[in-house]
Amino acid sequence: MPEPIPEAIKTRGAASNPEGRFETRTREDFDDGWLLDEPDRPRPDTTVTPEASRTIITRNQSPDIGFEQSINPYRGCEHGCIYCYARPAHAYLNLSPGLDFETxxxxxxxxxxxxxxxxxxxxxxxSPIALGSNxxxxxxxxxxxxVMRSILEVLQRCRHPLTIVTKGAALxxxxxxLLADMARDNLVEVAISITSLQPELKRALEPRTAGPQARLRIVRRLAEAGIPVMVxxxxxIPFVNDAEIEQILQAAHEAGARESSYIMLRLPHEVKGLFREWLQVHHPQRAEHVMSLVQQMRGGKDNDPRxxxxxxxxxEYAQVIAQRFRVAAARLGLGRGRRLKLDTALFRPPPPPPPDKGQMGFGF
Structure with a gap:
């Protein structure tokens, strides 16, 4: 007997809360018939907890990532993007990469x-610090x-270069x-991630992100302020948003984007199960075809971490996508993933903190 397909939860990306890969016990929901008449599935609230950290900058040596340093102001993400490759990190906290990651x-x-x-x-x-890498x-x-604002203020005072990736708009x-001030000294570049121009698909894939028109508006606002923008x-995602590549690039170009790049769907660890579940909830008729194309470009597996x-x-499918992207970007005059060479020569370390005068107010 096939397992029941969970229902979508309004304003959330994941439809379930599976255990992380480090858990020693698993739970399985079972419908005994008592809840058949339940009118609405409860919506989990968001909780936010302070995290004590000893350091803030993460160093990276991955050869296919264009930065050496990054900062993540938050763990977990309320945006709820179902495909997010950061979801498995919640398993290290003994939390689920599913709903826990979003809430x-x-x-x-x-x-x-x-x-x-x-x-x-x-x-x-x-060296440039990447914000929004996770x-x-x-x-x-x-x-x-x-938290993001407090980080930006430190980097601005120190004239330290940075890059930002976001799906946000208002914030x-x-x-x-602040960013325009840094852009005048070639200290910042912003990448706005746009997955779809269709509001309905956006709400299913990325329920709490800014809408596509809001993101295009922020591309325009950033560009008008002299801040370099990449789309x-x-x-x-095969057979989900791949038909929109050219339209997204065209719209972003008209809004003022200078550079462009793309990333194919990645399904590491628990994300593969969550994404398969999402397909069954939102696109059951095309789920098999989508995963077939994913596996064609991942060596027959759901994920290839190489x-x-x-x-x-x-x-073949990956080559077609690469060719389409290359042709569209060239036609529009959009650079392809060429990160700006941000200026590091202006950096000045922050001044030392004031001396601790102790409880009596004396400096000793």
Missing amino acids: RLFYKPDAARLLEEELRKPGYRC TDPYQPVEREYG IERDIP LVAPV FGKRMTGEG
Whole structure:
């Protein structure tokens, strides 16, 4: 007997909360008939917990990622993108990569202080810091907690270069004056990720992100302020949004984007099961075909983690996507993933903190 297909939860990406891969016990829902008349499935609330951190900058040595340093102001992401490759990280916290990832969030209240301490170290070597490489720094809770803003203010004062990737709109618009100041010294580039121009598909794939028109509007606002903007078509999902590549690039170009890039759908660890579940909930008739195309470009598997292959895939389907993207970007004059060479020469470490005068107010 086939397993029952869960129902979609309004404003959430995942439809279930499976255990992470490190759990020693698993649970299975069973309908005994008592809840058949339940009118609505409960919607899980979002909880946000402070996280004590000893450092704030993460170093990266992956050969197919164009940055060495990154900062993630938050763990988990309320945007709820079903395909998010960061979901499996919640398993390290003994939480589910499913609904827990979208609803049980963590923020770093000491981010600005920790960043200043690291930038002040004598051996620190300046290279652009990527913000949004794992979870979105402009997810909804940023409005209340302001961790991203505090980080940007430190980097602005120190004239430290940075890059941003986001699916947000209103909150990054808040920071345009700060980013424009840094752009005048070639210290910032922003990538706006646009997955679909269809509002209905966006709501299913990325329920709490800004809508496609709002993202195009923020591309325009950033470009008008002199801030370099890249459009990131990510992820390209076979038979779901792959037909929109050219339209997304055209719309972003008209809005003022200078550069463009794309990433093929990645399904590491628990994401593969969550995405298969999403297909059964939202696109049951095409689910088999979608996964067939995914496996064609992933060596017969749901995922291929190899460096150099994981972002673009391989095989005939992946080659067709690459060719389409290349032709469309060239026609529009959009650069293809050429990150700007941001200026590191202007960096100045933050000044030392004021001396601790102790309880009596004396400096000893």
